[in-house]
Amino acid sequence: MTPGNANSPDRGEAAPGAATGSGVASDELNALRDDLVAANRILVRQGVLDAFGHVSSRVAPGMDRFLLSGNLAPGSVTASDLLVHDLEATTSAERSLYLERFIHAEIYRRRPDVMAIVHSHSASVIPLGVTSTPLLPIIHMAGFLPTSGTAVFEISDHAGDASDLLITSSSLGASLAEALGDDAVILMRGHGSVAVGASLPEAVYRAVYTEVNARTQLQALALGTPRYLSSGEASTAARSVGGQTARAWNVWREEARPTTAE
Template sequence: MSAIKTAIDELVIANRIVAAEKVCDAFGHVSMRHPENPGRFLLSRGRAPELIEASDIMEFTLEGGTAAGNGKPYLERFIHGAIYESRPDVQAVVHSHSYSVVPFSVIGEKLRPIMHVCATIGPDVPVWDPQVNFGDTDLLVSDMHQGRDLAKALGARTSILMRGHGSTVAGASLREAVYAAVMLEVNANLQLKAQAFGPVTFLTPGEIEKIRARQNKGRPGEGFDRAWQYWLRHAGFPTDE
């Protein structure tokens, strides 16, 4: 099987997983860098992740121009292109509006890892506010100026919140990005519950570093891969172990 065919099949599965895990509803999207051309990325035409088929996957330049495929692209494709442009290490990006995360984009309270499996989201999750550089907008990332501003705020991190809107996560692989997107929602939900009872003890930066180092050494059947196999079944696909 060609690298591009394999990549498209995995990207379709990733979209179905983020839908099954309630990270994305009608909105949100998952992309991956083109496996043979780092100056391009793969992303569906504009439709809900749960509905996406291989024939929906299009190819884009990093500036968001259509390079292959047909259909109306997502308005917010610039999120993806700008992050691939600024982060050569990033191979996949998930943008979502998952419901437990959004409160942390508006309350001035930081979203921080609270549970060991959530360390992947990173020790520092900033909030990007388009009001700072663009004034009143519709809050969407609708051109490369806004995409680059978001990518600059993300820096070398994994996750960023977007004020009154949602979040974006970047991974060194498609499986890592999907894992981080799911765990960002899990952590937000847990943190909201825990904070209702008073001050919370978060993971320390050193604990986060050690957990992430172990995850990054995970072999097949461990870490991101074990989660991926579980989510495959949840989303209605056979496991590939």
């Protein structure tokens, strides 16, 4: 990792309209930085992220660069903390990086359709990744979940039985990305989940409603035998309700806007 400099796109905001090393005009990159800061705040407010977890965004369609914060609690992330990473999960900035940045790099490498990724440890999801009960779509807001059951990544198959459960290498990131396949969400046994989307608002929406669906499923299981969405209902809901992600994003973004005091 080589040191960055004051004019690097990895350090703060460049002058509007200027070219950047990311291959994207600086005003576009700065707008994306603002949205990514908002995404961090939204996910904290929605109980998906806390002091841990992270969210990234590909800098532009078809590009092999993505924005991800340096190693910070999500609620502390500012625009100047967002670093341009490549698909080797490296950046020119001389900063401490997230240990699990390989999750993002390897999914972007294999999924050109993915524009944003959320990795979280949201509480209601964890039980469904450590038991034989699969995460299934039970609410219409979560039609993006597979009706056959959300896949669970078993890290011990790839790292043995003495790992810290973290995705700290390209090889582990590749294994996780392969297990995700073409799905929107994958669980990680004893760890959390990853949600992806074709846009930053969609990835945030899916991360939020994965947690809401999991919580609702656990409540329903306590009462009896749930009736889950059929494959037809899930696919129809994913199209109709999933097309409303901007509605959720806009209200969440406004709620997460920093106050003057901040």
